[in-house]
Amino acid sequence: MHIEGEGTVTAGEERTRTASIRDVARAADVSYQTVSRVLNGHPSIRPATKQRVLDAMAELRYRPNQAARALVTSRSRTLGVVLGSRGEYGPTSSLAALEDAARERGYWVTSAYISDTRPETIRAAVEHLRRQSVEGLIVHAPQVRVFDVLAELDVDVPYLGLHSAERGIAEIAEDQVHGARLITEHLISLGHVEILHVAGPQDWIEAESRMRGYLHALSDADLPTRPPILGDWTGDFGYRAAMELSRRLDFTAVFAANDAMALGLLHGFRDAGLDLPRQLSVVGFDDIPLARHGWPPLTTVHQNFTGLGERAVRALLDAIGAPAAEGEDMPVEASDVVPRVVVRESTAPAPLRAR
Structure with missing residues (x-):
């Protein structure tokens, strides 16, 4: 029986289980707290130590458990998108732009498509995204009644509508x-x-x-x-x-x-x-x-769907209180978006x- 955190990872074991954070710590000859700080981008880690940890991760093919990290840090680095239509150029381009803008900020995007606007359909989509521990929602479901249902659901994370002036970005x-x-x-x-x-x-x-x-x-x-x-x-x-x-x-x-x-x-x-x-x-x-x-x-x-995606992601992350990305004090030029x-x-x- 294997006890997490005990022993070493051998070549045979690599084929049967994934490496843990303690395996990485042993391989890099650091504490597991140091590995955690590297994973969370803590500024106090010396470059040489950080590189040793990264090399150990690569050697052991370590992949962070995002769900576990979210429980500890309350940051899943994931945004949810509720889609009210798909297949057409506009929604597809908007989703791609949102994903690109989120990645620039170190976030991933997961989406849920609603085939109709019945309350139970919208509720199921929101619950699905909440199970992914999303930090916020962008609603690209352009029907007015979707926002009426969301208001009744009392969604417990920040959300905004991509094209809604009332519950979104007026610009x-x-x-x-x-x-x-x-x-x-x-x-x-x-x-x-x-x-x-x-x-x-x-x-x-x-x-x-x-x-x-x-x-x-x-x-x-x-x-x-x-x-x-x-x-x-x-x-x-x-x-x-x-x-x-x-x-x-x-x-x-x-x-x-x-x-x-x-x-x-x-x-x-x-x-x-x-x-x-x-x-x-x-x-x-x-x-x-x-x-x-x-x-x-x-x-x-x-x-300009790229500009729209950037503006929407910034607004949502500001509402979440996420730290700004490097160089993000430069605003999106209005002339590039209108x-x-x-x-x-x-x-x-x-x-x-x-x-």
Whole structure:
């Protein structure tokens, strides 16, 4: 029978059990408290001692037990992300950006996808992440009702919504409004006065923010507004909407709330026989990689997902009280984060008859 902390690790034993912190201490000829200090980045350890411990870890293939360390230090170095959608470019890019930003601060990210917004589904996702001893949560579930359920759950770790102004980062939520305003103003600058909006699904925070930006731009220009068409973020919806809208054509421009629907609109309007963009301009939001390959290439709003991820992780770690990383006193430049319009060939001056 093996008693933890007794004896030495032989080659045969390495194949049957993993090394412990005491094995590392013996191999490095230091106390196990010194090994613990090395693992936790304690500044009092001399460089030569630290290197001896690291060499012993490498030789013994020692891997720290994160769960045990979390019990002792109350720091799991792990953040949780609640995902309300996946597969699309925006959520996938946001998650990658969050993971990259967290790694820069020495944190890992674990995620839980919710397939619906029933309270029991959200509760199960949060409980799963809490079992991983996450220190905080980023909620990338853009439906408003998700935050209503979270408020009722009384979550016991700091959390924020990636695009929620009420329980998140107001600047990020405002970026959505600002980007939609910019793309609508681009159409107005081209002489368009009858501009339709194909929105995202009802109750989605991003969809509501982008609709607000569109309406603000029209109001500021004293232009007429129309009821939005509620879409589902997919190219298939955009295509079907275009086939239906092409029967009346009492507008000269369409702002789709994301690029997938915008590309579907381009496809549908072309199949309906329209000359784009001479007869009709179409714009999107997100600047997905395929946007530049649409026909015509799509004018859209570019989002800096890397900057958004960095801003969100910093805000959450500040709420947790995690120590700042080296060189982190340098703020993320606002100009590197705010959305910007990328003009391509899907927009043109409004037809003369419409001016």
